[in-house]
Amino acid sequence: MTIVITVFIGIIAALHLYFLWFEMFAWNTRGKKIFKNLPKEMFEPTKSMAANQGLYNGFLSAGLIWTFFIQDVVWNTRVSIFFLCCVAIAGIFGALTADKKIFMVQALPALITLLLVFVNQP
Numbered sequence: 001m002t003i004v005i006t007v008f009i010g011i012i013a014a015l016h017l018y019f020l021w022f023e024m025f026a027w028n029t030r031g032k033k034i035f036k037n038l039p040k041e042m043f044e045p046t047k048s049m050a051a052n053q054g055l056y057n058g059f060l061s062a063g064l065i066w067t068f069f070i071q072d073v074v075w076n077t078r079v080s081i082f083f084l085c086c087v088a089i090a091g092i093f094g095a096l097t098a099d100k101k102i103f104m105v106q107a108l109p110a111l112i113t114l115l116l117v118f119v120n121q122p
Contacts, residue, residue: 002120008113009064009080012087015105016061023054060087061098077121084114 022030027050028043043050056099070076091107 004117005116005120006068006078007115008024008109008116009067009084012084012109012113013061013064016057016064016087018056019057020061022055023050025054027051027054033062046052056090077117080117081114084110084117088114 005032020030025045031043032038032040038046060083063079063086067076067083069079070079088110090105091102091105091110095101095103096108
């Protein structure tokens with residue numbers, strides 16, 4: 001894995017750790033600043049739903065972080081592709097169903113990184 005791919009995966013993993021934090025622990029505070037189009041009275045009733053989403057984001061982050069510890073190049077590439085595809089699909093679905101900005105923040109970085117992984121395959 002090249003340094004550029006490793007950095008991109010690290011950024012995406014950190015981003016998903018941030019999503020985990022604000023969806024699980026700061027939904028009523030930070031969430032209101034991020035999702036300005038959602039009425040303020042909806043945050044408390046959707047707190048458990050957001051926490052569930054945060055947990056999934058944590059799993060995506062954990063999978064991407066796992067790639068830093070896989071020594072076998074082929075296995076590393078396959079695991080990277082799997083978790084980057086998961087992130088991209090989640091970002092595309094979020095853009096279609098929740099907010100179009102999700103594509104730029106979540107799906108596009110994963111798609112760019114996937115492209116780099118495919119170009120640099122062993």
